[in-house]
Amino acid sequence: MRTILITGGAGFIGSNFVRHLYDRYPHYRILVLDALTYAGSVANLPGSGQDNSRFEFWYGNVLNADLVDALVRQSDIVFHFAAESHVTRSIFDNRQFFETDVLGTQVVANSVLRNQPKVKLFVHISTSEVYGTAVGPLMDEDHPTNPMSPYAAAKCGADRLVYSYWQTYRIPAVIVRPFNNFGPYQHLEKVVPRFITSGLLGEPMTVHGDGTARRDFMHVADHCEALDKLLHAIPEKIIGEVFNLGTGNDVSVLEIAKAVKSAMHNSSSSIELIGERPGQVVRHTCDAAKFQRLLDWKPKRTFETGLRETIDWYVANQEWWQPQRWLRHIPIVTAAGRKEFH
Numbered sequence: 473m474r475t476i477l478i479t480g481g482a483g484f485i486g487s488n489f490v491r492h493l494y495d496r497y498p499h500y501r502i503l504v505l506d507a508l509t510y511a512g513s514v515a516n517l518p519g520s521g522q523d524n525s526r527f528e529f530w531y532g533n534v535l536n537a538d539l540v541d542a543l544v545r546q547s548d549i550v551f552h553f554a555a556e557s558h559v560t561r562s563i564f565d566n567r568q569f570f571e572t573d574v575l576g577t578q579v580v581a582n583s584v585l586r587n588q589p590k591v592k593l594f595v596h597i598s599t600s601e602v603y604g605t606a607v608g609p610l611m612d613e614d615h616p617t618n619p620m621s622p623y624a625a626a627k628c629g630a631d632r633l634v635y636s637y638w639q640t641y642r643i644p645a646v647i648v649r650p651f652n653n654f655g656p657y658q659h660l661e662k663v664v665p666r667f668i669t670s671g672l673l674g675e676p677m678t679v680h681g682d683g684t685a686r687r688d689f690m691h692v693a694d695h696c697e698a699l700d701k702l703l704h705a706i707p708e709k710i711i712g713e714v715f716n717l718g719t720g721n722d723v724s725v726l727e728i729a730k731a732v733k734s735a736m737h738n739s740s741s742s743i744e745l746i747g748e749r750p751g752q753v754v755r756h757t758c759d760a761a762k763f764q765r766l767l768d769w770k771p772k773r774t775f776e777t778g779l780r781e782t783i784d785w786y787v788a789n790q791e792w793w794q795p796q797r798w799l800r801h802i803p804i805v806t807a808a809g810r811k812e813f814h
Contacts, residue, residue: 475501476703477547479534479580480554482506484658485597485650485692487516489551492696494518494527501526503543507533507572510799511557511659515792534576537583544583549593549703552580555627557599561661563750566622573626574633581637581645593644593711594634595702600651600688600716600756602628610759613649613714621751635714644711646702651718651758654778655692656785660793660800663725664689664779667732668786669793669800671739678801681748683726686755688718691778694771701767709766718758719771731776735783747810 476493480486481504493500495518506512508531514520518527532539534554544550554576556569577596584594603611604618619625631647638645654664670677698717702710723731729743764770773781786793 473499473501474549475503475547477503477505477543477550479505479540479550479552480512482508482512482514482516482529483553483557484511484516484655484662485653485695486551486553487512487657488655488692489553489696489699491518492693492700496700498526501528503528503530503547505530505532505534505540505543505554507531507554509556511661516657533572534579535571537579540579541583541586544580544587544591547587547591549595550580550584550591551595551597551699552577553597554580555597555630557623561623563621566626569623569626570629573623574629577630577633581634581643584643584645585637585641588643591644593646593703593707595646595648595699596631596634598631598634598647598649598714599624599627600649600718600758601753602631602649603756605754606757610720610757611716612759613716613762620753624751638712644707646710646712647714648699648702649714649716650695651688651690651716651756653692653695654689655782656789657792658692660796663728664732664782665786665793666800667729668736668783669797671732671736671741672787672790673797674740676742676744677729677733678744678746679725679729680746680752683729683745684724684754685752686722686724686757688720688722688756688758689728689775689778690717690719690758690771691773691781694719694773694778697772698763698767698769701763701769705767713762715763716758716760717763718760719775720758720760721775722755722757723775731779732783735780747808
């Protein structure tokens with residue numbers, strides 16, 4: 473039986489991937505390590521996190537080297553999702569971002585190194601935010617890194633740390649840089665669920681700046697399918713590589729708000745423009761040709777079909793998101809120097 477450790481497995485993308493593996497591969501044993509910060513919950517996990525012969529949940533922080541080592545020692549494969557992961561929150565308070573995202577990644581990477589050759593694959597989940605604003609039509613893996621927020625800087629540090637461990641120690645590392653994800657179990661601070669829940673509550677959908685910032689949005693289920701491809705790939709094809717994951721299509725934040733409002737026919741919500749967020753990236757558009765070529769993957773959902781699925785999920789699961797309502801907005805100082813809730 474293969475044992476797979478997933479750090480940050482109670483968060484948004486991590487928990488979706490845990491459910492993907494749990495439903496598809498009954499012969500895999502899954503270990504989840506999560507600190508259950510505000511964005512993680514055992515309610516996101518199969519059986520609400522109750523242990524069974526195929527699944528174990530461990531409450532703890534990736535900074536706890538002894539705990540991390542105890543779990544890595546049992547594992548054949550490690551997927552490292554654990555991170556503080558919100559641009560706006562990193563502007564408000566960035567200390568935890570550098571501690572968890574950089575130092576926590578170092579703890580996990582050191583444990584993978586100590587547990588060679590048992591660990592056959594270490595997949596580090598980075599982010600497209602390491603690139604900053606696009607300098608061309610599409611952003612491939614050779615696009616220069618230019619992090620523009622404390623969150624992006626912390627993730628860039630972790631990304632380069634993992635790459636250095638591959639270069640120096642030859643740990644079996646792969647780095648994935650996903651562009652924006654959306655779907656079930658996403659915390660309400662993120663733009664798509666924030667717009668959807670605002671629509672359900674009849675509250676304004678607030679958009680940073682003029683709303684023209686553009687992002688490449690991929691449904692989380694397509695992301696999970698891509699990670700599944702990595703899990704089952706020939707190691708020589710992927711180890712030491714960096715891969716972008718996205719759709720190759722971008723949409724503006726204002727267009728997202730309008731699409732949500734249009735899809736929610738009975739919503740009385742207005743769309744309101746508020747102050748620009750500092751460190752705002754103007755455009756992210758993914759070039760995932762490398763991953764598509766090597767691993768024969770393409771996203772199955774358009775933005776429109778994924779959005780419809782996501783709206784339906786938030787409508788049907790209000791008991792999951794209603795307790796988070798007070799966490800949807802964060803007080804920051806805008807680029808113009810005003811204090812606003814974003």
